[in-house]
Each structure stands twice: as C-alpha cells, then as structure tokens.
Amino acid sequence: MTLATRSSDIVIVGGGLVGASLAYGLAKRNRRVVLLDAGDAGIRAAHGNFGLVWVQNKGYGLGAYARWSRRAARAWQVFAQDLIDETGVNPMLEQRGGFHLCFDELELSKRQARLESIRVSLDGDYPYQMIERPALAALLPGIGPEVAGASFTEMDGHANPLMLLRALYEACRTRGVTVCGGQQVETIQHRLGGGFAINTRTAQIDAERVVLAAGLGNANLAPQVGLCAPVRPNRGQILITERVERFLQYPTPYVRQTDNGSLQLGDSMEDVGFDNGVTTGVIASIAARAIRCFPALAHVKLVRSWGALRVMSPDGFPVYEASATCxxxxxxxxxxxxxxAPLHAAPIADWIASDTTPDGIDCFGGDRFNMEPVRYEH
Ligand SMILES: Cc1cc2nc3c(=O)[nH]c(=O)nc-3n(C[C@H](O)[C@H](O)[C@H](O)COP(=O)(O)OP(=O)(O)OC[C@H]3O[C@@H](n4cnc5c(N)ncnc54)[C@H](O)[C@@H]3O)c2cc1C
Known part of the structure; x- marks a missing residue:
C-alpha cells in the first residue's frame, strides 16, 4: 500500500476538545499543525459531556489543580469572545456562578469543609458561599422541599460543548490547521536525528513535535514515545428533556438549562470499562434526583439519554508531560x-510551541504514577 506522506511542525493526535483547543492555540502561534482524529468510530468524551465550566470542589487535596481550574475559569470570558470574533460561532458561555445543591445538614457541612480547605490552599483567593434554604429559594425558584441548601462560587458557569467544539474547529480551519478525520494513529516512531514519523493505516506524517491528545487512546500511545498516561474510562450517563420556558438562571451539576431551553440532567460515575451504553436503573436515579432538586421536572418529558466515557487518570488530575527520552x-x-480549554489553547500551547513551561504544572507529569503502562483493549 502506498502511504500519503506529508510534513508538519506539530502533529496533534486526537481531535476532541483537548486536541482542538491545542490546535487552535498552536495555529495562533503560527505553527503548522496537522490534527489527526480516528473519526466517528472513536470514543469521544467531547461529544457527550455536561458542559460545565466548573471550579467548585476541584483540587481538593491538590491546591495546584484548584489554582489551575480557577485560572481557566477566569480566562473563559476572553476565550469565548475570541472564538466568537474569529469564527462567528458562539460557545454560549454563561458564567454568573453555579450552585451545588445539598440534601441535608451533614452534606452541607462536609461540603463547606472541603471548600474551606481549598480556599486555605489558595491563600484565601477562592470566593465561595454556603447558602441556606430561604436565600437559595429566592435565587433558584422551584427548588424542592428536600434541598437543605447549597454551595455557590461566582467563578462557575456553563457553555454549549458542541458549539465550543464547532467554534474550535472553525478557528482551526481559518488559521490553516490541516484537519484529517478517519486517521487512527497506530504507531509513532522517534527518529534518531530528531522528529517523529506518525503512522496511520493510510498515511505517514513527519513532524518535529507530536502531541498526544487522544483521550483514552493516550494510554496505549504514550509508551511509544517515552510517556506515561494510564488513563481509564469512567462512564457518565446524561439525560435531555424537551425544551421548557427558562426557569433556571444558574447551572448545577445535577440539572442545568441549556441555551436552547432543554434541561440536561447529570450524571453518573461508573466503572464499566469501555461500555458507553445507558441503563434503565441509572437513568431512573438521575431523573429522580433531578426531581428532588426541582419537583416541577416530574412533568417534563425526557427525549434523549446517552452514556459517555470520561478520561480519568488514576488520581483524577490532568497529565501534562514532555517526554525526556523522545x-x-x-x-x-x-x-x-x-x-x-482556555489554558490548553494558551499556556499549554506556549509550552508545546516554545518549551516555556507554565507555572504550576510541574506536579501533573505522568511519571507521578510510577507504574508500567497498561494496555487496554476496546
Ligand atoms: C459524562 C461526562 C460529563 C462531562 N462533563 C464535563 C463538564 O461538565 N465539564 C468539563 O470541563 N468536562 C466534562 N467532561 C470531560 C470532557 O468531556 C473531557 O475532558 C474532554 O472531552 C476530553 O477531551 P479529549 O479531547 O481529551 O478526549 P475525547 O473528547 O475523548 O477525544 C479524544 C479524541 O481522540 C481520538 N483518538 C483516540 N485514539 C486515537 C488514535 N489512536 N488516533 C487518532 N485519534 C484518536 C478520538 O477519536 C477522539 O475524537 C465530561 C465527560 C463526560 C464523559
């Protein structure tokens, strides 16, 4: 078979949200980028997620991750506006804050303890509030009698994740990124003189740099170039309702109202390997919890549900690593x-383009897992 060959400064493997954000950021830095994606048969968290821009509770036990998430949330408004200016596609960011609803006093006090611990780890620069039921009822009309209160941070928000992906792809195309679908990368060779040969079944691409942004595919690709990314799937099931008149001005991780009026109900966390299906029991429990949050939902029709696979590292934190051996x-x-996404398109893109390591990512190396990479079959 004859392989199509081409060359590029940087090849990005994986065209999900991470790969597309990186490609956009690198193209903005005038790098010649090829974005390779396995295509429709691939596993794609980017197509099935909940759309939160969320800081609350992120980084409990690792201040660096709380700081990183806070920095991302603070960059989102400008990032969204840049995408709109560049492409005319609106990722529909709403960022007035977000609530996490609690159902009893014990849950509220545990929540407060966690958020306070994160606040201390960020030297106090972590605005959050605990809101008691009477005040909450004014902010979230229609909450159920079982809701005891909520935590709130003004940094949180939500976007339309499919519009975000579309905006990123549009921006990539405008800025000259070569986007190749249906290209599953099978092997990557580090050349003796430097650079890489990236091989799919039908093409070979030479590049000075290669970035693995293949989500769950990273577990098998990373060891080929001296990296470690032992990510595993974790399933989340999500429900969508018919469109209803807007009643929810803020997102919560259990219920959010999308920009088109439908309600998105989330989500489960299940260790079921590469099965991205749905199950009646889990759908029923997600719906029941949403009704405890907002009883009026009992009268709203469900129109769709799906399962999608999270890309989880063993400790749940990101993996950002440059290969020492390749x-x-x-x-x-x-x-x-x-x-x-805003950080992948800016400081992480800077790091890849020019070896400028951003502050605060040292603790995210894959070598922290200190384990032999595992091959996953799917
Ligand atoms: C249920 C659920 C809810 C979520 N909610 C949120 C949320 O509210 N907020 C939030 O910030 N995040 C959320 N996420 C996470 C978010 O969706 C992911 O972090 C994000 O999509 C990861 O993007 P990715 O590009 O790394 O992976 P993916 O989106 O999975 O993309 C990986 C891509 O790589 C391709 N690929 C894989 N292997 C290869 C290969 N060998 N060669 C070429 N291409 C390959 C695949 O085809 C795929 O397109 C959620 C995820 C799930 C599953």
Missing part, C-alpha cells in the same frame, strides 16, 4: 476539557 513528544489529557 524530545518533542508531549501528552496532554484531563477529565475537564471544557473547563480547561
């Missing part, structure tokens, strides 16, 4: 690709 190879992977 210089020019990087891995970038995380389970909050919506929230972190």
């Amino acid at each position: 210089p020019g190879a990087f891995v970038v992977t995380c389970h909050s690709g919506v929230t972190l």
Whole structure:
C-alpha cells in the first residue's frame, strides 16, 4: 500500500476538545499543525459531556489543580469572545456562578469543609458561599422541599460543548490547521536525528513535535514515545428533556438549562470499562434526583439519554508531560476539557510551541504514577 506522506511542525493526535483547543492555540502561534482524529468510530468524551465550566470542589487535596481550574475559569470570558470574533460561532458561555445543591445538614457541612480547605490552599483567593434554604429559594425558584441548601462560587458557569467544539474547529480551519478525520494513529516512531514519523493505516506524517491528545487512546500511545498516561474510562450517563420556558438562571451539576431551553440532567460515575451504553436503573436515579432538586421536572418529558466515557487518570488530575527520552513528544489529557480549554489553547500551547513551561504544572507529569503502562483493549 502506498502511504500519503506529508510534513508538519506539530502533529496533534486526537481531535476532541483537548486536541482542538491545542490546535487552535498552536495555529495562533503560527505553527503548522496537522490534527489527526480516528473519526466517528472513536470514543469521544467531547461529544457527550455536561458542559460545565466548573471550579467548585476541584483540587481538593491538590491546591495546584484548584489554582489551575480557577485560572481557566477566569480566562473563559476572553476565550469565548475570541472564538466568537474569529469564527462567528458562539460557545454560549454563561458564567454568573453555579450552585451545588445539598440534601441535608451533614452534606452541607462536609461540603463547606472541603471548600474551606481549598480556599486555605489558595491563600484565601477562592470566593465561595454556603447558602441556606430561604436565600437559595429566592435565587433558584422551584427548588424542592428536600434541598437543605447549597454551595455557590461566582467563578462557575456553563457553555454549549458542541458549539465550543464547532467554534474550535472553525478557528482551526481559518488559521490553516490541516484537519484529517478517519486517521487512527497506530504507531509513532522517534527518529534518531530528531522528529517523529506518525503512522496511520493510510498515511505517514513527519513532524518535529507530536502531541498526544487522544483521550483514552493516550494510554496505549504514550509508551511509544517515552510517556506515561494510564488513563481509564469512567462512564457518565446524561439525560435531555424537551425544551421548557427558562426557569433556571444558574447551572448545577445535577440539572442545568441549556441555551436552547432543554434541561440536561447529570450524571453518573461508573466503572464499566469501555461500555458507553445507558441503563434503565441509572437513568431512573438521575431523573429522580433531578426531581428532588426541582419537583416541577416530574412533568417534563425526557427525549434523549446517552452514556459517555470520561478520561480519568488514576488520581483524577490532568497529565501534562514532555517526554525526556523522545524530545518533542508531549501528552496532554484531563477529565475537564471544557473547563480547561482556555489554558490548553494558551499556556499549554506556549509550552508545546516554545518549551516555556507554565507555572504550576510541574506536579501533573505522568511519571507521578510510577507504574508500567497498561494496555487496554476496546
Ligand atoms: C459524562 C461526562 C460529563 C462531562 N462533563 C464535563 C463538564 O461538565 N465539564 C468539563 O470541563 N468536562 C466534562 N467532561 C470531560 C470532557 O468531556 C473531557 O475532558 C474532554 O472531552 C476530553 O477531551 P479529549 O479531547 O481529551 O478526549 P475525547 O473528547 O475523548 O477525544 C479524544 C479524541 O481522540 C481520538 N483518538 C483516540 N485514539 C486515537 C488514535 N489512536 N488516533 C487518532 N485519534 C484518536 C478520538 O477519536 C477522539 O475524537 C465530561 C465527560 C463526560 C464523559
């Protein structure tokens, strides 16, 4: 078979939210970028997520991650406006804050303890409030009698994740990124003189640098270039209702009202390997919890449900690593690709383009797992 060959400064493997954000950022830095994606048969968290731009509770036990998430949330407004200016496609960011609803006093006090611990780890620069039921009822009309209160941070928000992905792809095309679908990368070779040969079944691409942004595919690709990204799937099931008149001005992780009026109900966390199906029991429990939050939802029709696979590292934090043995190879992977998109398109793109390591990412190297990479079959 004859392979189509081409060359590029940087090849990005994986065209989900992480890969597309990186490609956009690198193209903005005038790099010649080829974005390779396995295509429709691939597993794609980017197509099935909940759309939160979320800081609340992120980084409990690791201040660096709380700081990183906070930095991302603070960059989102400008990032969204840049995408609109560049492409005319609106990722529909709403960022007035977000609530996490609690159902009893114990849950509220545990929540407060966690958020306070994160606030201390960020030297106090972590605005959050605990809101008691009477005040909450004024902010979130229609909450159920079982809701005891909520935590709130003004940094949180939500976007339309599919419009975000579309805006990123539009921006990539405008800025000259070569986007190749249906290209599953099978092998990557580090050349002795430097650079890489990236091989799919039908093409070979030479590049000075290669970035692994293949989500769950990173687990198998990383060891080929001296990296470690032992990510595993974690399933989340999500429900969508018919469109209803707007009643919810703020997102919560259990219920959010999308820009088109439908309600998105989330979500489960299930360790079921690569099964991205849905199950009646989980759908029923997600719906029941949403009705406890907002009883009026009992009268709203469900129209769709799906399962999608999170890209989870063993400790749940991102993996950002430059290969020590194959210089020019990087891995970038995380389970909050919506929230972190502005950072992947800016400081992480800087790092890949010019080796300028951003502050605060040292603790995210894949070598922290200190384990033999595992091959996953799917
Ligand atoms: C249920 C659920 C809810 C979520 N909610 C949120 C949320 O509210 N907020 C938030 O910030 N994040 C959320 N996320 C996470 C977010 O969706 C992911 O962090 C993000 O999509 C990860 O993007 P990714 O590009 O790393 O991976 P993916 O989106 O999975 O993309 C990986 C891409 O790589 C391609 N690929 C894989 N292997 C290869 C290969 N060998 N060659 C070429 N291409 C390959 C695949 O085809 C795929 O397109 C959620 C995820 C799930 C599943």
